[in-house]
Amino acid sequence: MIPGLLLRRRVTNVVMLSLTGVSTALVLGVLFFILGYITYHGISALDWDFFTKLPKPVGEKGGGMANAIVGTIKLLFLASLIGVPIGFMGGVYLSEYGRKNTAGFLIRYAADLLNGIPSIVMGIFAYTIVVLPMGHFSTVAGGVALGIMMIPIAVRSSEEFLKLVPATVREAGLALGLSEWKVVCFIVIPTAFRGIVTGIMLDLARVAGETAPLLFTAFSNRFWSRGWLEPTASLPVMIYTYAIAPYEDWHRQAWAAGMVLLMLVLGANVVSRLILHRQLKG
Amino acid sequence: MKKLIIAGLLVLGLVGPAMADSMLINGAGATFPYPVYSKWFDEYAKIHPDIHINYQSIGSGGGIRQASEMTVDFGATDGPMNDEQIKNAKVKLLHFPTVMGAVVPTYNIPGVTTELKFTPGALAGIFLGKITKWNDPEIAKANAGVTLPDQSIAVVHRSDGSGTTFIWVDFLSKISPEWKEKVGVGTSVNWPVGLGGKGNEGVAGLVKQTPYSIGYVELIYAVQNKIDFGLVQNSAGKFIKASLESVTAAAAGAAKAMPADFRISLTNAPGEMSYPIASFTWLLIPEKIDDPKKGKAIVGFLKWMLKDGQGMAPALEYAPLPKEVVAMEEKALGQIRY
Amino acid sequence: MAKSGTNFFIKDMIGRPGVSSADRFFRATVLTGALSVLVITCVIAFELVRNSVLPIKKFGWSFLWGTTWDPIAEVFGGLPFLYGTLVSSILALLIAVPVGLGVAIFLSELAPRRASDPIAFLVELLAAVPSVIYGLVGIFVFVPWVRNFIEPALSGTLGFLPLFRGAPYGVGMLTAGLVLAMMVVPFIVSVSREILMAVPRSQREAILSLGATRWEMVRVAVLPYARSGIMGSIFLALARALGETMAVTMVIGNRPEIRLSLFEPGYTMAAVIANEFTEATGDLYLQALIEIGLVLFAVTILVNALARLMIHSVFTKVEVRE
Numbered sequence: 024m025i026p027g028l029l030l031r032r033r034v035t036n037v038v039m040l041s042l043t044g045v046s047t048a049l050v051l052g053v054l055f056f057i058l059g060y061i062t063y064h065g066i067s068a069l070d071w072d073f074f075t076k077l078p079k080p081v082g083e084k085g086g087g088m089a090n091a092i093v094g095t096i097k098l099l100f101l102a103s104l105i106g107v108p109i110g111f112m113g114g115v116y117l118s119e120y121g122r123k124n125t126a127g128f129l130i131r132y133a134a135d136l137l138n139g140i141p142s143i144v145m146g147i148f149a150y151t152i153v154v155l156p157m158g159h160f161s162t163v164a165g166g167v168a169l170g171i172m173m174i175p176i177a178v179r180s181s182e183e184f185l186k187l188v189p190a191t192v193r194e195a196g197l198a199l200g201l202s203e204w205k206v207v208c209f210i211v212i213p214t215a216f217r218g219i220v221t222g223i224m225l226d227l228a229r230v231a232g233e234t235a236p237l238l239f240t241a242f243s244n245r246f247w248s249r250g251w252l253e254p255t256a257s258l259p260v261m262i263y264t265y266a267i268a269p270y271e272d273w274h275r276q277a278w279a280a281g282m283v284l285l286m287l288v289l290g291a292n293v294v295s296r297l298i299l300h301r302q303l304k305g
Numbered sequence: 306m307k308k309l310i311i312a313g314l315l316v317l318g319l320v321g322p323a324m325a326d327s328m329l330i331n332g333a334g335a336t337f338p339y340p341v342y343s344k345w346f347d348e349y350a351k352i353h354p355d356i357h358i359n360y361q362s363i364g365s366g367g368g369i370r371q372a373s374e375m376t377v378d379f380g381a382t383d384g385p386m387n388d389e390q391i392k393n394a395k396v397k398l399l400h401f402p403t404v405m406g407a408v409v410p411t412y413n414i415p416g417v418t419t420e421l422k423f424t425p426g427a428l429a430g431i432f433l434g435k436i437t438k439w440n441d442p443e444i445a446k447a448n449a450g451v452t453l454p455d456q457s458i459a460v461v462h463r464s465d466g467s468g469t470t471f472i473w474v475d476f477l478s479k480i481s482p483e484w485k486e487k488v489g490v491g492t493s494v495n496w497p498v499g500l501g502g503k504g505n506e507g508v509a510g511l512v513k514q515t516p517y518s519i520g521y522v523e524l525i526y527a528v529q530n531k532i533d534f535g536l537v538q539n540s541a542g543k544f545i546k547a548s549l550e551s552v553t554a555a556a557a558g559a560a561k562a563m564p565a566d567f568r569i570s571l572t573n574a575p576g577e578m579s580y581p582i583a584s585f586t587w588l589l590i591p592e593k594i595d596d597p598k599k600g601k602a603i604v605g606f607l608k609w610m611l612k613d614g615q616g617m618a619p620a621l622e623y624a625p626l627p628k629e630v631v632a633m634e635e636k637a638l639g640q641i642r643y
Numbered sequence: 644m645a646k647s648g649t650n651f652f653i654k655d656m657i658g659r660p661g662v663s664s665a666d667r668f669f670r671a672t673v674l675t676g677a678l679s680v681l682v683i684t685c686v687i688a689f690e691l692v693r694n695s696v697l698p699i700k701k702f703g704w705s706f707l708w709g710t711t712w713d714p715i716a717e718v719f720g721g722l723p724f725l726y727g728t729l730v731s732s733i734l735a736l737l738i739a740v741p742v743g744l745g746v747a748i749f750l751s752e753l754a755p756r757r758a759s760d761p762i763a764f765l766v767e768l769l770a771a772v773p774s775v776i777y778g779l780v781g782i783f784v785f786v787p788w789v790r791n792f793i794e795p796a797l798s799g800t801l802g803f804l805p806l807f808r809g810a811p812y813g814v815g816m817l818t819a820g821l822v823l824a825m826m827v828v829p830f831i832v833s834v835s836r837e838i839l840m841a842v843p844r845s846q847r848e849a850i851l852s853l854g855a856t857r858w859e860m861v862r863v864a865v866l867p868y869a870r871s872g873i874m875g876s877i878f879l880a881l882a883r884a885l886g887e888t889m890a891v892t893m894v895i896g897n898r899p900e901i902r903l904s905l906f907e908p909g910y911t912m913a914a915v916i917a918n919e920f921t922e923a924t925g926d927l928y929l930q931a932l933i934e935i936g937l938v939l940f941a942v943t944i945l946v947n948a949l950a951r952l953m954i955h956s957v958f959t960k961v962e963v964r965e
Contacts, residue, residue, distance in 0.1 A: 036856035040753060046745030047754075047762065050832070053825055054769050057780055080343035109683075112676025120670055121677070133681040139947035140687065141886025143913045144936045147920070148687050151694055151933075159331065159376045171687075174680055204669035225771075232773020235888040235913070239921050245343070246329065246350075246357045253329050254359065259775045263889060266779050268506030270530065274783075281779050285772065292771045296764060333921075367922030370929075393925070457810040464897035466714070466922040491715035493919070500814060500908045501897030503918055514786065515812055 058285070065282025068275040073283075078245050078256075084272045088280055090247050094162070094255035098241060099227050101166025101251070102173050106230075107223055110177020114219070117178065118185035119207050130178075138175035145172050146236030154240060160254040165241025169230040176229065180222025184215040221295035228291035232284060234259035258284045327355040330599060334360075334368020334381030336505040337469045337523040338586045341404055341621045342381065345614050349606055356602045362504060366466015366492040372398055372589045378599060380589035384471025384492050385568035397592040399641065400567045401634055402585040403610060404623040405556050407547035408472045409534035409582070411527045412519040413512050414439060414454065421535040422447040422544040425581075428537070429481035431458055431519060433488075434498035439517060447544070454517070461511045461520030464501025466492040472584040473521045476572040524548075525622045539581040540573050551580035552624040559585075560627040567634070585626075593642050600643020607638055688940070695934035697927050706934060712899040712915075714923070719931035721938060723899040727816070727909035728939070731891060732884035734820030734905070735827055740877055742824075743831030748861055750832070751839035763836055770829035778893035781822045786813040786894055789821065794906055809906040812896065817905040819895040823887060827880035834879060834954065838872035839865060875953030882946040886939065888913035912939045 072087045079086030121127025149168035196206035248255035265273035339362040346358040365382035372380025373394035427443045430436035440453040463470045478485035502508040505526045512520040527534040536544040555574040571583045594600035615625040709720015750759045790813025797807045850864040896908020923929040
């Protein structure tokens with residue numbers, strides 16, 4: 024081999040491989056930068072008021088986002104009422120009955136389509152079927168938008184975890200004389216339960232951060248939103264509203280809210296990963 | 306544990322903090338008066354703890370839309386509805402002026418600390434995209450003695466449907482035939498140049514963060530955020546700075562010419578001391594309100610606004626309504642049926 | 644996945660003695676729940692079309708190439724938004740693909756397994772960060788950076804190109820592309836990493852035994868094999884970028900115009916809907932925005948379908964080969 028060529032190949036090798044290392048460092052750097060920046064600005068802005076007080080009038084310092092935090096919790100609750108049952112049933116069907124038939128194919132395809140729909144389009148849909156007939160913005164409309172967004176991920180993750188349950192377990196149940204629905208309900212699902220719950224937790228974390236669909240469904244509210252039929256403040260919408268405004272005090276609160284949201288979302292991700300890790304090992 | 310969670314959620318859903326009989330009234334619209342409206346609604350809630358008025362500043366276009374669709378209880382706009390919009394609304398909406406304010410040209414030029422003077426021609430030229438540098442003669446001739454940098458002007462306008470836009474382009478259309486023909490008047494226009502910011506807040510934010518930019522915002526947004534704003538030449542040829550006095554001067558003639566539906570434009574008003582880019586801002590109230598309790602609450606608020614609310618406006622740089630207009634409105638309140 | 648289990652399905656039990664009506668009821672219930680996914684998707688498509696009739700009637704297909712967005716004259720054309728969406732997304736991919744592939748290669752070929760998994764997890768965390776948080780950091784950190792460092796540097800060195808002309812606003816197409824790139828990198832990394840790890844060892848060993856360097860092995864044996872899967876991951880990332888709303892609208896400048904320079908502000912389909920929906924006065928205006936949503940819907944479906952096709956083909960290839 025010509026020595027020059029060998030050297031060039033070796034150098035290329037080292038350069039390209041180092042670039043991959045650099046890319047990795049870059050990406051990780053971005054992650055830590057975002058985390059660090061938000062934590063730094065958010066921590067100094069977090070105070071007891073943030074969690075307990077309502078927003079103050081424009082331009083006045085102080086106030087908090089208590090209503091937004093409660094609003095986000097209520098929205099997630101409503102969303103799971105829609106997303107969890109449909110998603111779960113979809114996953115059960117796909118895993119237990121629909122692995123290779125037409126219905127299964129169609130449902131999987133629909134779930135993927137649904138997953139690809141941008142969140143703002145979901146917002147339009149919820150506006151046309153909930154807000155317009157009802158005549159006003161409401162928490163329910165926001166819950167519907169988020170709930171539909173939850174479905175595809177709930178379907179896929181439930182399906183995957185149910186499929187992980189070995190066939191031997193099903194066979195054992197049937198051999199004991201249990202009817203098939205009992206095998207599914209009392210053996211397969213409980214075995215996959217932990218995975219399914221973590222899937223739902225991740226799903227909730229994902230929709231918790233969604234802003235666009237709420238802009239014209241749940242709208243926003245400077246006060247407490249009572250019941251389910253009034254507009255409600257939510258963390259992501261407050262972050263957006265405050266971030267684009269020129270008031271320094273609002274920026275401060277946006278950072279705090281950003282940090283709370285980020286911690287919730289990332290926390291859910293880390294916790295579910297830990298739970299899964301333990302399950303796979305044990 | 307599960308039972309506890311379910312119980313907790315039910316409580317959250319039903320209550321929030323306990324408010325036995327309180328009522329929520331939803332409004333949406335103009336960002337122009339948002340500082341004074343949010344103050345008013347806050348103060349009113351202190352006097353009447355059972356009435357909560359939730360106002361979202363989404364822009365005048367939004368106020369008109371949502372009020373017309375009846376997805377909110379009342380709307381707010383600084384650009385009055387045109388005849389077609391009134392015709393297409395699901396319910397007949399009445400215009401009630403609340404305060405008067407000014408739209409100012411706000412700018413961010415590093416190194417320039419003196420207040421700039423803008424001729425109408427300069428403003429039209431900048432927003433038409435024909436004047437592109439800060440040291441253009443049209444701007445320089447009104448600002449003798451100020452060194453203007455040789456930098457490109459970054460124009461900022463509203464990306465949402467805005468009454469503040471309406472007031473601004475209404476003025477530009479009056480003083481620039483080219484603007485009137487090319488662009489026209491409305492809450493959302495086809496801007497020849499510029500970045501779009503959402504709401505008065507968005508525009509103020511963009512101007513504050515972008516060097517060599519110019520935008521237009523309601524006076525209080527520039528003051529509260531300590532952004533520079535300039536003087537504008539009025540129809541009498543004087544360069545006037547926006548203030549309570551100059552806005553009140555602009556409204557002086559209007560009170561006598563006020564039509565019954567309160568839709569009137571104050572831009573380019575006559576008078577030596579008049580600020581040329583001033584305007585009323587209106588609440589859009591449905592003529593017939595289905596819920597009698599809500600109707601009573603809304604009319605009650607309007608009465609308070611016309612008396613006590615007006616006193617709070619000056620502190621926030623809004624001019625209170627002329628006495629004649631207040632009297633007209635108090636009579637007009639009778640039109641609202643509930 | 645247990646091989647023996649894939650041939651044995653609960654449904655095979657149907658027809659065998661002992662399958663009760665309770666079983667059929669259960670299956671039917673579950674099927675109903677599952678089918679509602681299909682129903683909901685169809686209803687969404689239907690509603691979007693139904694609520695776009697006014698502009699469809701008025702403009703027809705010319706909506707897609709009309710360049711004027713004038714709410715006063717009631718002339719609506721979607722091309723500036725299509726353009727903005729495509730350009731910002733492609734720009735994002737131009738940055739994210741090399742970086743993402745680099746990370747994927749590092750994690751699959753170079754890093755020891757013990758390090759690869761946690762790092763992959765961390766990268767995936769980037770995908771979990773909500774869009775509005777990217778927007779928040781975008782406005783306060785990236786816009787000033789781009790305005791004060793990146794744009795001046797680019798116009799100083801490459802300013803002769805029409806791509807880099809104009810005043811540095813900070814907000815604009817370039818910043819939007821950067822922020823989007825950060826958001827889609829994790830998709831490219833996680834899918835590509837899985838794909839690369841699925842390439843059989845035999846491929847790698849064959850090339851190495853011929854004397855190739857590590858990099859040559861990657862370039863010649865691994866990447867071509869994984870090519871369609873990687874393309875799939877790129878399409879997946881593209882689909883995500885196309886629909887991204889909040890982060891983009893906070894940094895793109897919101898200007899419905901087609902400009903060549905990346906320093907200029909732009910507008911995307913998702914951003915215009917977010918900004919103008921609540922206040923579109925007039926039915927034509929509102930429905931024009933919904934039609935934009937319909938176009939976005941159609942484009943993302945297309946891209947997602949292509950992505951799935953490509954990713955799927957790699958895994959079937961692997962099964963066949965082994």
